[in-house]
Amino acid sequence: MGGIDFESSSPNSGNIEKESDVFEFVVKNGHGVKGLADTGLTTVPPRYIHPPQERIDRKDTIDSTPYLGPPIDISGLLELGGENKDEISKTLCAAAEKLGFFQVVNHGVSHEVMENAKRAAHIFFNLPREKKVPYLRENSPCPHVHYGTSFSPEAEKSLEWKDYLSMVYINDDEEVQKFWPTECRDAALAYLKSASKMIHGILSALLRGLGVDIDESTILSYSDARAVNMNFYPPCPNPELTVGVGRHSDLAALTILLQDDIGGLFVKAENKGWIEIPPVEDALVINVGDTLEILSNGKYKSAEHRALASTTRARVSVPIFVSPIPPTTIGPLPGLPEKHGKTVYRQLLFGEYKDNYFKGAHQGKATLDFAKVSN
Ligand SMILES: O=C(O)CCC(=O)C(=O)O
Numbered sequence: 001m002g003g004i005d006f007e008s009s010s011p012n013s014g015n016i017e018k019e020s021d022v023f024e025f026v027v028k029n030g031h032g033v034k035g036l037a038d039t040g041l042t043t044v045p046p047r048y049i050h051p052p053q054e055r056i057d058r059k060d061t062i063d064s065t066p067y068l069g070p071p072i073d074i075s076g077l078l079e080l081g082g083e084n085k086d087e088i089s090k091t092l093c094a095a096a097e098k099l100g101f102f103q104v105v106n107h108g109v110s111h112e113v114m115e116n117a118k119r120a121a122h123i124f125f126n127l128p129r130e131k132k133v134p135y136l137r138e139n140s141p142c143p144h145v146h147y148g149t150s151f152s153p154e155a156e157k158s159l160e161w162k163d164y165l166s167m168v169y170i171n172d173d174e175e176v177q178k179f180w181p182t183e184c185r186d187a188a189l190a191y192l193k194s195a196s197k198m199i200h201g202i203l204s205a206l207l208r209g210l211g212v213d214i215d216e217s218t219i220l221s222y223s224d225a226r227a228v229n230m231n232f233y234p235p236c237p238n239p240e241l242t243v244g245v246g247r248h249s250d251l252a253a254l255t256i257l258l259q260d261d262i263g264g265l266f267v268k269a270e271n272k273g274w275i276e277i278p279p280v281e282d283a284l285v286i287n288v289g290d291t292l293e294i295l296s297n298g299k300y301k302s303a304e305h306r307a308l309a310s311t312t313r314a315r316v317s318v319p320i321f322v323s324p325i326p327p328t329t330i331g332p333l334p335g336l337p338e339k340h341g342k343t344v345y346r347q348l349l350f351g352e353y354k355d356n357y358f359k360g361a362h363q364g365k366a367t368l369d370f371a372k373v374s375n
């Protein structure tokens with residue numbers, strides 16, 4: 001892992017001692033936290049140090065057994081006339097209700113497709129800065145692709161030890177996809193496409209499992225927009241002082257997360273404590289996002305989660321965020337408030353919810369307050 005190419009970077013590179021220099025170097029000049037890690041620093045700069053209550057310590061986790069079952073084999077859900085469809089659907093609904101996170105196997109995405117997606121993430125983030133800066137939000141040729149670091153650097157007191165690339169997919173419009181970086185376009189598209197059947201199967205099972213009438217076109221409308229993100233957590237000298245991703249719940253209806261073999265994904269279990277979702281070869285992690293919590297009137301949990309960087313290896317994860325498009329109304333499905341005897345969330349546009357979600361720094365589960373009915 002050599003040093004960074006100071007020649008081609010900013011005028012103040014080579015001197016990133018001051019906090020403002022760190023921000024300039026990592027965020028503004030697009031070196032990312034990868035560029036910072038490559039300088040060979042031995043302690044994280046103050047801007048990366050999180051308050052003690054936000055830091056992640058594996059020793060503080062609680063036993064996952066009551067919350068996280070074994071990976072769920074969903075092959076029967078995806079096959080035509082699959083035998084144990086009902087049983088699988090019930091298992092998925094119970095997991096979405098209990099923790100909001102579960103793992104699936106036999107989901108239709110091949111080992112090769114998953115390996116290629118992770119490899120593409122490593123390839124992209126290992127590119128020289130010059131190849132990545134064209135995708136910074138302010139430079140990006142298309143609103144459907146951007147490269148960045150941390151969640152909302154301008155708004156955050158402490159930054160996340162993470163760079164990411166986000167690629168939005170609406171349909172097979174090659175005009176849009178042609179703006180995705182060539183280094184990861186094919187791998188991201190193959191992953192997205194082979195996950196499609198599983199996404200529909202899981203979303204249908206969860207929505208139908210709510211026990212109210214819902215038609216096929218409504219189910220489909222909640223997954224009209226998909227984004228593949230590639231998260232990159234470079235090796236970190238002090239993972240105990242910083243966070244890879246801070247506490248948040250996802251905006252999406254569903255998230256399909258491909259994590260590598262390093263581990264470090266932690267989920268809050270019913271306010272009892274944090275559990276780690278262990279890497280399982282060929283499994284995908286599925287989690288309920290805020291949108292599905294809202295649609296389900298609070299029955300399914302959009303759990304708070306966060307991620308830890310590793311001292312020795314670069315960790316990658318590749319989530320697919322499955323959402324409606326902005327003009328879609330979200331709110332408890334008709335009939336649910338009556339069934340539950342209460343209305344937890346109001347009806348609002350997904351676009352309104354999204355704008356509020358991205359307004360500032362991560363707020364844990366507080367984002368959901370925006371959609372709560374006022375009492
Ligand atoms: O990297 C991970 O394991 C989690 C990433 C995550 O939570 C996200 O991208 O929303």
Ligand SMILES: [Fe+2]
Binds near residue numbers: 250
């Ligand atoms: Fe997340």
